[in-house]
Amino acid sequence: MPRVLAAALVLLACAPPTAYEPEATTPALRVVTWNVHDLFDEVDETAPPSDADTVLAPAEVEAKLARVGGVLSRLRADIYILQEVENISLLQRLADGPLAGGGYRAALREGFDPRGIDVGVLSRAPVRWVSHLDDRTPGGSLLWARDLAEIHLDGAPRPVVILAGHFVSRLDPTQDGRRQLQARRARELADELRDTAEHPVVLVAGDLNDVPGSPALGPLLDDGALVDLGSELPQADAWTWSGGGARERIDYALLPREDENLVTRVEVAAGPDVTAASDHRPVVVDLWVDAEPGLSAGTR
Numbered sequence: 001m002p003r004v005l006a007a008a009l010v011l012l013a014c015a016p017p018t019a020y021e022p023e024a025t026t027p028a029l030r031v032v033t034w035n036v037h038d039l040f041d042e043v044d045e046t047a048p049p050s051d052a053d054t055v056l057a058p059a060e061v062e063a064k065l066a067r068v069g070g071v072l073s074r075l076r077a078d079i080y081i082l083q084e085v086e087n088i089s090l091l092q093r094l095a096d097g098p099l100a101g102g103g104y105r106a107a108l109r110e111g112f113d114p115r116g117i118d119v120g121v122l123s124r125a126p127v128r129w130v131s132h133l134d135d136r137t138p139g140g141s142l143l144w145a146r147d148l149a150e151i152h153l154d155g156a157p158r159p160v161v162i163l164a165g166h167f168v169s170r171l172d173p174t175q176d177g178r179r180q181l182q183a184r185r186a187r188e189l190a191d192e193l194r195d196t197a198e199h200p201v202v203l204v205a206g207d208l209n210d211v212p213g214s215p216a217l218g219p220l221l222d223d224g225a226l227v228d229l230g231s232e233l234p235q236a237d238a239w240t241w242s243g244g245g246a247r248e249r250i251d252y253a254l255l256p257r258e259d260e261n262l263v264t265r266v267e268v269a270a271g272p273d274v275t276a277a278s279d280h281r282p283v284v285v286d287l288w289v290d291a292e293p294g295l296s297a298g299t300r
Contacts, residue, residue: 027157027290032077032269033164033205033251034282035241036068038117040086045116054086054115065090067277069098075269075284078124079153080104083146083166083207083280085120095122109133113145119166119206121151128152132189137181148186150193152200157290159200161193167209167216176216179209184219190226194256201262201289204254207241207280211248226254229266229285238268240281253285262287 040054042061056064072080072094085091091106099122108120109131121127130150135143146166153160167182168175186204193202204226210216212228220226230238230249240251255263265286274281 029287030077031285032282033081035083035207035280037278080122081164082120084117091120109147111146126154159198161200163204165206179216187219207251227260229253
């Protein structure tokens, strides 16, 4: 990774980041991916009502939205990729509440997760969502419980596509092979998108539910064609999930090596507000998306 980029990799502490309020057409793009941990509402959506749907008291929902929204407001991203969101209504409540006035649009596709959690998007720019919920494993079963969302951003100086995902959990070791199939499919899509005539910037982002070096993430990481942007952060600061006394880096932002010079900043957001909102920490990436492949950010 270039020294200029390495020097720019800093941990985002409690203080607000540098003022960042770009217009929709600016070449500066801030992307945040964050597992917000069980963002549920107060409505039982099962019919008939059952324990399958986590239902919170109205006050608990509002408190959770306020905590999550407070962090999002501080980070000032152009697009948020959020995991563990129950429905689009909750995203809209964030857009209309803590993020009011920011011009965010909500997008979400309901998947098949038994807990009802999905990948959602809040974006300042219009997006086109291509779903991969119909993808199958070689055995014919559904590959994704939560959609691998192929998000095409409109209005950027250069085409941008974000592959936003939430891979299957490690809680069940029998699912390790499925997570590897998910990684292989995400890599396949990233390569296919890069080979199109538009040659977009392709960012793979989300909770991939495994650590660097794991066999399951090998299809994405092993050959180095996709740069793991968080790998240059100090190890003590780079973790994105904590639980049971452990701290691990399982949330990622990956970019083709030929485009790594577009990155001007990579951070893991920290602070008591983050800790109060989720057991994960957000990954923040700033891109300069008007440069040609192989040229550094700001090169004309």
